[in-house]
Amino acid sequence: MPKLIKDGAFIENKWHLFDKETDVEAINSINDGNYIVPLKLWLDNKELFSKKTVDIGIWLDSDESPLSLEADVNDFSVIALNFPIFRDGRSFSHAAILRQQLNFKEDLRAIGDVQRDQLSYMLSCGFSSFLVPEEANEEVLLAGFHDFSENYQSTVAKPTPLFRRR
Amino acid sequence: MYIYDEYDHKMLEERIIQYRDQTQRYLDGKLSDEQFLPLRLQNGLYIQRLAPMIRVAVPYGLLSSTQLRKLASIARDYDKGYAHLSTRQNIQYNWPKLEQVPDLLAELAEVSMHAIQTSGNCIRNTTTDQFAGSAKNEIEDSRPWCEIIRQWSTFHPEFAYLPRKFKIAVCGTEIDQAATQVHDIGLYLLKNDQGEIGFKVLVGGGLGRTPLIGQVICEYLPWQHLLTYLDAIMRVYNMEGRRDNKYKARIKILVKELGIDAFREKVEAQWQFSKGNQATLTEAEVNRCKSFFSTPDFEQLPDEDEVINAALQSDLLFKNWVDRNVAPHKQAGYCIVTLCIKDIGAAPGDVTDRQMEFVADLAERYSFSELRVTHEQNLTLADVRIKDLYEIYKACKTESLATPYLGLLNDIVCCPGGDFCSLANAKSIPIAEAIQRRFNDFDRLNNIGDITLNISGCMNACGHHHVGNIGIIGVDKKGAEFYQVALGGDAGREAKLAKILGPSFSQEEIPDVIEKIIQIYLDERQHNEKFIDAYERLGMEPFKEKVYAKAD
Ligand code: SF4
Numbered sequence: 001m002p003k004l005i006k007d008g009a010f011i012e013n014k015w016h017l018f019d020k021e022t023d024v025e026a027i028n029s030i031n032d033g034n035y036i037v038p039l040k041l042w043l044d045n046k047e048l049f050s051k052k053t054v055d056i057g058i059w060l061d062s063d064e065s066p067l068s069l070e071a072d073v074n075d076f077s078v079i080a081l082n083f084p085i086f087r088d089g090r091s092f093s094h095a096a097i098l099r100q101q102l103n104f105k106e107d108l109r110a111i112g113d114v115q116r117d118q119l120s121y122m123l124s125c126g127f128s129s130f131l132v133p134e135e136a137n138e139e140v141l142l143a144g145f146h147d148f149s150e151n152y153q154s155t156v157a158k159p160t161p162l163f164r165r166r
Numbered sequence: 167m168y169i170y171d172e173y174d175h176k177m178l179e180e181r182i183i184q185y186r187d188q189t190q191r192y193l194d195g196k197l198s199d200e201q202f203l204p205l206r207l208q209n210g211l212y213i214q215r216l217a218p219m220i221r222v223a224v225p226y227g228l229l230s231s232t233q234l235r236k237l238a239s240i241a242r243d244y245d246k247g248y249a250h251l252s253t254r255q256n257i258q259y260n261w262p263k264l265e266q267v268p269d270l271l272a273e274l275a276e277v278s279m280h281a282i283q284t285s286g287n288c289i290r291n292t293t294t295d296q297f298a299g300s301a302k303n304e305i306e307d308s309r310p311w312c313e314i315i316r317q318w319s320t321f322h323p324e325f326a327y328l329p330r331k332f333k334i335a336v337c338g339t340e341i342d343q344a345a346t347q348v349h350d351i352g353l354y355l356l357k358n359d360q361g362e363i364g365f366k367v368l369v370g371g372g373l374g375r376t377p378l379i380g381q382v383i384c385e386y387l388p389w390q391h392l393l394t395y396l397d398a399i400m401r402v403y404n405m406e407g408r409r410d411n412k413y414k415a416r417i418k419i420l421v422k423e424l425g426i427d428a429f430r431e432k433v434e435a436q437w438q439f440s441k442g443n444q445a446t447l448t449e450a451e452v453n454r455c456k457s458f459f460s461t462p463d464f465e466q467l468p469d470e471d472e473v474i475n476a477a478l479q480s481d482l483l484f485k486n487w488v489d490r491n492v493a494p495h496k497q498a499g500y501c502i503v504t505l506c507i508k509d510i511g512a513a514p515g516d517v518t519d520r521q522m523e524f525v526a527d528l529a530e531r532y533s534f535s536e537l538r539v540t541h542e543q544n545l546t547l548a549d550v551r552i553k554d555l556y557e558i559y560k561a562c563k564t565e566s567l568a569t570p571y572l573g574l575l576n577d578i579v580c581c582p583g584g585d586f587c588s589l590a591n592a593k594s595i596p597i598a599e600a601i602q603r604r605f606n607d608f609d610r611l612n613n614i615g616d617i618t619l620n621i622s623g624c625m626n627a628c629g630h631h632h633v634g635n636i637g638i639i640g641v642d643k644k645g646a647e648f649y650q651v652a653l654g655g656d657a658g659r660e661a662k663l664a665k666i667l668g669p670s671f672s673q674e675e676i677p678d679v680i681e682k683i684i685q686i687y688l689d690e691r692q693h694n695e696k697f698i699d700a701y702e703r704l705g706m707e708p709f710k711e712k713v714y715a716k717a718d
Contacts, residue, residue: 086201086327087287089287089324089326089329089404090404092323092324092325093401093404093405096324096401097401100439100440101439117201118326121321121323121324122323124323125323140191140196147180147184148177148180148181150173150177151321151323152177152317152322153318153322153323153445154443155324161393161444163317163454164444166173
């Protein structure tokens with residue numbers, strides 16, 4: 001089971017992640033718990049999901065714009081953005097859009113190829129939790145949030161740029 | 167020049183700690199080659215044909231004497247005693263050891279320098295005209311704006327993993343020596359009718375496999391909005407630039423495929439959310455940045471100097487050098503001196519540790535301890551008293567730095583090519599040398615006059631061959647090194663891309679080919695017409711005919 005980091009610590013991961021191959025049958029069989037489902041599955045089966053008592057989060061791949069969510073994003077208690085490979089930088093911008101333009105207030109999770117050396121950038125772009133491989137070294141990963149104590153830009157995490165503070 | 171405060175220093179320190187740790191994890195096998203690749207590239211480290219190469223950032227080409235001395239000592243300790251001036255105003259070393267790079271970076275940090283984002287798919291070093299702040303008829307000094315962009319682009323969390331590299335140039339001078347129009351974003355400083363500063367913004371220019379001139383996305387962007395607007399462009403590119411094919415991944419392809427109007431709409435759609443937000447520049451910040459580039463303590467001097475005038479009469483070689491390498495300054499009694507780093511026998515833009523120390527001393531004595539790296543791979547002293555010219559010239563002669571070639575055919579712009587670069591199709595340095603040897607006569611060169619000749623070892627175009635009046639590019643022909651020749655390129659405000667002359671040539675043929683091209687120009691030119699103007703008038707045909715004419 002992949003591990004979850006939130007607020008600078010490893011926490012229990014109660015969310016089950018449905019992959020893109022998941023079909024409707026699987027939805028029928030769920031009754032309780034927390035599920036993060038792929039965007040398309042949710043869009044195609046909104047009705048079905050609305051009848052469920054389970055807690056639903058949604059995940060977007062890097063080629064899916066958050067603007068296609070067509071709903072109040074704050075209805076989801078978690079939105080996850082996928083990094084198919086760590087150097088695919090699209091989800092950084094999608095995270096910023098979710099926070100700055102769609103005003104998403106809940107948990108924004110980085111999933112996929114999430115590695116230590118991109119964590120501080122993810123944090124700055126508005127991600128609040130990080131799904132990492134089970135075998136990942138906890139100490140090494142947590143250090144990834146502290147590479148820099150300051151940044152020049154206006155970011156999601158710190159909207160006032162350095163030049164207004166120095 | 168910009169002086170680091172505690173924030174800038176801290177960030178550099180943290181960067182070195184971060185990179186030392188990354189290198190260690192790589193050496194311990196905890197980071198794969200693939201994982202380490204973008205990390206080392208964003209610290210300027212390539213693995214080249216013979217050894218690693220590290221590219222040190224020279225922000226907008228500006229260096230202090232202290233920094234240049236440090237670069238000289240690094241050349242001695244980590245390289246084989248020399249460094250290479252790149253066409254993007256940076257400095258490259260060819261032989262550092264991977265394990266030593268963190269130490270090298272720590273040495274750079276001692277003089278507020280680094281190798282951050284000098285490579286990789288991120289925002290690279292911002293470049294500008296080497297005469298910024300000193301040029302006559304300057305619209306606005308670009309350096310404070312370059313510094314603002316440097317800070318904004320450094321470790322920008324959203325744009326560290328772009329589809330491809332991203333280059334920005336800023337120009338505030340009348341004559342554009344920054345090749346602004348062939349950058350991913352080109353910014354021309356200008357004033358509106360009220361005299362307020364703004365930018366004309368171009369996007370989608372670039373060289374490489376698909377050379378394109380940038381298109382105007384915004385005719386006048388008020389300065390306050392510079393960063394939010396750049397953010398908006400970058401965001402559209404980051405999300406929509408192609409990632410499936412690295413040859414189609416630059417922003418120029420996106421702009422071309424969408425069309426500039428559709429691209430602009432997307433940028434505006436992003437910008438409406440950020441326009442006016444906290445990233446909007448303040449007068450205080452602009453003034454803070456400007457304060458680092460205030461006018462130096464110029465003396466009140468007459469326009470001309472008698473001693474120098476006498477020397478110009480008596481020493482013809484000095485006169486040649488002054489005619490070519492010295493440009494007018496905005497301040498009376500001052501001038502801009504460019505040292506042409508194109509001595510025959512050394513690769514264009516290669517400087518030895520000794521030469522670097524010499525130039526550092528020269529700048530300290532004669533130019534307020536500052537100098538600039540030019541994108542034509544030369545070194546400029548931007549604030550020199552005219553009365554010091556003769557002394558400077560004589561001193562430069564002793565270090566082989568007084569070549570009077572600036573802007574002439576032998577002032578060749580040339581990438582490292584097949585001798586060093588692992589991407590090369592062909593060598594470029596020996597081609598430059600063969601041409602330089604063929605034309606090595608000042609009177610002949612001077613008669614040919616203003617011309618640019620650029621050589622790249624492959625279509626990546628680091629030698630900017632598309633914007634040379636004459637461009638030479640290495641191609642691979644069934645495993646053999648061949649060269650295509652192109653004519654008519656221009657990197658200035660009227661930027662134009664060169665067109666291919668015809669079938670490629672072997673290395674041995676190139677000097678003859680260049681000679682024939684030059685001969686046509688000399689035969690056909692009217693009055694004082696420059697090569698590029700004659701080419702515009704004559705077109706490609708006469709050149710083609712002569713070069714490919716069958717020998718009788
Ligand atoms: S143009 Fe090609 S050969 Fe020359 S430096 Fe660039 S990548 Fe290397």
